Amino acid sequence: xxxxxxxxxxxxxxxxxxxxxxxxxxxxxxxxxxxxxxxxxxxxxxxxxxxxxxxxxxxxxxxxxxxxxxxxxxxxxxxxxxxxxxxxxxxxxxxxxxxxxxxxxxxxxxxxxxxxxxxxxxxxxxxxxxxxxxxxxxxxxxxxxxxxxxxxxxxxxxxxxxxxxxxxxxxxxxxxxxxxxxxxxxxxxxxxxxxxxxxxxxxxxxxxxxxxxxxxxxxxxxxxxxxxxxxxxxxx
Amino acid sequence: xxxxxxxxxxxxxxxxxxxxxxxxxxxxxxxxxxxxxxxxxxxxxxxxxxxxxxxxxxxxxxxxxxxxxxxxxxxxxxxxxxxxxxxxxxxxxxxxxxxxxxxxxxxxxxxxxxxxxxxxxxxxxxxxxxxxxxxxxxxxxxxxxxxxxxxxxxxxxxxxxxxxxxxxxxxxxxxxxxxxxxxxxxxxxxxxxxxxxxxxxxxxxxxxxxxxxxxxxxxxxxxxxxxxxxxx
Numbered sequence: 001x002x003x004x005x006x007x008x009x010x011x012x013x014x015x016x017x018x019x020x021x022x023x024x025x026x027x028x029x030x031x032x033x034x035x036x037x038x039x040x041x042x043x044x045x046x047x048x049x050x051x052x053x054x055x056x057x058x059x060x061x062x063x064x065x066x067x068x069x070x071x072x073x074x075x076x077x078x079x080x081x082x083x084x085x086x087x088x089x090x091x092x093x094x095x096x097x098x099x100x101x102x103x104x105x106x107x108x109x110x111x112x113x114x115x116x117x118x119x120x121x122x123x124x125x126x127x128x129x130x131x132x133x134x135x136x137x138x139x140x141x142x143x144x145x146x147x148x149x150x151x152x153x154x155x156x157x158x159x160x161x162x163x164x165x166x167x168x169x170x171x172x173x174x175x176x177x178x179x180x181x182x183x184x185x186x187x188x189x190x191x192x193x194x195x196x197x198x199x200x201x202x203x204x205x206x207x208x209x210x211x212x213x214x215x216x217x218x219x220x221x222x223x224x225x226x227x228x229x230x231x232x233x234x235x236x
Numbered sequence: 237x238x239x240x241x242x243x244x245x246x247x248x249x250x251x252x253x254x255x256x257x258x259x260x261x262x263x264x265x266x267x268x269x270x271x272x273x274x275x276x277x278x279x280x281x282x283x284x285x286x287x288x289x290x291x292x293x294x295x296x297x298x299x300x301x302x303x304x305x306x307x308x309x310x311x312x313x314x315x316x317x318x319x320x321x322x323x324x325x326x327x328x329x330x331x332x333x334x335x336x337x338x339x340x341x342x343x344x345x346x347x348x349x350x351x352x353x354x355x356x357x358x359x360x361x362x363x364x365x366x367x368x369x370x371x372x373x374x375x376x377x378x379x380x381x382x383x384x385x386x387x388x389x390x391x392x393x394x395x396x397x398x399x400x401x402x403x404x405x406x407x408x409x410x411x412x413x414x415x416x417x418x419x420x421x422x423x424x425x426x427x428x429x430x431x432x433x434x435x436x437x438x439x440x441x442x443x444x445x446x447x448x449x450x451x452x453x454x455x456x457x458x459x460x461x462x463x464x465x466x467x468x
Contacts, residue, residue: 078374107334123341128414227312
């Protein structure tokens with residue numbers, strides 16, 4: 001019988017190894033799997049390449065992982081946010097590298113990676129510095145840039161409800177990158193506010209089918225980044 | 237340039253930020269799917285004339301975005317691209333990022349309103365980086381929006397705080413996209429980008445043509461006589 005549920009966030013992230021590529025769901029605080037990220041900090045994996053739209057805020061969640069010195073490279077579209085001070089410091093001192101990717105290209109690279117498409121042509125960034133050094137091609141009179149699909153060793157995902165098969169339902173704009181990251185990672189680790197029995201999620205309403213999910217851990221009352229930051233919380 | 241544009245205070249010439257948003261809102265057509273950038277563009281939604289139904293898209297996965305829920309209200313997981321709390325109207329939908337940018341890049345969004353650092357007379361837009369060596373580069377979804385959305389409007393002050401023109405012959409800042417801007421709303425004028433360059437569409441109340449032309453870094457083409465008084 002398939003049951004992807006695991007008891008603790010610590011067990012959920014235990015296999016993440018040094019040097020791994022880790023996709024982290026979330027756009028700003030919406031969908032950020034803070035409890036899984038904190039478990040990853042406790043776990044200690046180092047030299048990670050992290051894929052996320054942003055670089056976290058304050059000193060919790062993704063920003064705390066970066067602050068702990070565990071991230072050698074960020075792949076993101078917007079590493080500048082209110083209350084985001086940790087990444088700029090490490091970037092300027094050369095301790096964390098940055099691959100800047102337009103947001104839609106980042107999304108499509110992840111989608112393509114998960115769908116078995118190694119590369120694609122996009123009009124985004126043509127004529128800008130972000131197209132420098134990239135292969136270009138003219139198709140029906142318009143120029144396009146070649147971009148490569150992106151895959152990962154692990155994805156850390158937050159959702160509202162998961163069943164034992166790993167079928168997922170998200171919460172409002174917390175969905176963002178998570179469904180495509182779940183597809184693009186070899187091992188997708190999910191924290192769900194509710195873990196339910198198969199059949200309790202209407203198949204018509206499943207957003208991420210369980211085939212893309214490896215592990216599910218219940219986090220009943222997930223913290224919100226903005227509330228932690230407002231309280232001045234610093235992890236660990 | 238004889239004098240610098242006054243950007244604040246009692247001597248102010250031209251439109252306020254709110255008035256610029258209000259002016260741009262007049263041109264948002266009924267039934268349009270619209271993406272509004274962060275800053276002054278966000279304010280456009282509040283001024284769309286009554287009787288027009290416009291569906292707002294935010295690239296972080298919501299169509300049917302409603303107004304801000306008010307200070308201290310709303311939910312941390314219902315936000316816009318500026319990461320501020322918003323509401324979802326009846327008929328709204330949520331979707332993931334690849335679908336959201338398929339809407340953008342695939343030409344399904346009718347209109348986008350963005351801010352600008354510079355716009356060239358060819359419609360090149362620079363709005364993501366000043367190219368300063370110590371700046372953290374951040375692009376977000378701007379390059380995808382200008383590459384994919386059919387009509388691009390820009391709202392911007394006519395000049396920088398230092399009084400330098402933001403409408404220029406060619407951009408000195410890194411581009412967001414080449415030849416993408418259709419129309420520019422500034423505190424001094426509404427200007428279209430046409431193959432010949434910057435075409436004045438209308439002047440803000442009390443503003444003279446010469447005043448705008450002096451503050452524009454490329455030729456400003458006067459309003460053609462036959463179109464005078466045509467639209468209001």
